[in-house]
Amino acid sequence: MNKKAQAAMEFLMTYGWAILVVIAAIAALAYFGVLDPSRMLPEKCEFPAGIDCIDKAAIDADADTVGIALKNNIGFGMTIDDVTSDNSTNGCSVSNYTLSPTGTISNNQQVTITVDCGSVSAGKFDETFYVTYTNAETSLQHKAVGTVRGRA
Structure with missing residues (x-):
């Protein structure tokens, strides 16, 4: 039972950090104007x-x-x-x-x-x-x- 909880926690931590990195990359692109919709219109x-x-x-x-x-x-x-x-x-x-x-x-x-x-x-x-x-x-x-x- 204890091993299942540890595996679940490792899964969440690993993919949680990956999702956080992706969100930070999108935020950086938006901040520098790469994702500005007026440039694409x-x-x-x-x-x-x-x-x-x-x-x-x-x-x-x-x-x-x-x-x-x-x-x-x-x-x-x-x-x-x-x-x-x-x-x-x-x-x-x-x-x-x-x-x-x-x-x-x-x-x-x-x-x-x-x-x-x-x-x-x-x-x-x-x-x-x-x-x-x-x-x-x-x-x-x-x-x-x-x-x-x-x-x-």
Whole structure:
């Protein structure tokens, strides 16, 4: 009976130390940022159906700008009236934006929006942008909500 208790105790001690070493290794990896999920998240640019991102966003921390390339696939021409953000993660308060080309964007035409943010910090960038546009056929105004994620 005594030998069984000793064997059980040796089993627990041996594997207990092994588990402790594994936990310490995982904690060290997490502390040094190897297991940081933001480093593993892919870059993305998502807008609702009809307004398609045709490339990942160009995020420049030095110039404090974000470039978004969109394609109008909603079936009619549109005019972009305003671009704003929610200032959630990076504090990208849109101070100005430029469109290329300007004016009415025909169906299947591409447009590049360059947003001047107040400050874009180097590293992870995750922001929600609101693009307000007017339908060229009905003159009704709509708002498209898009997400841009990447690294500056």
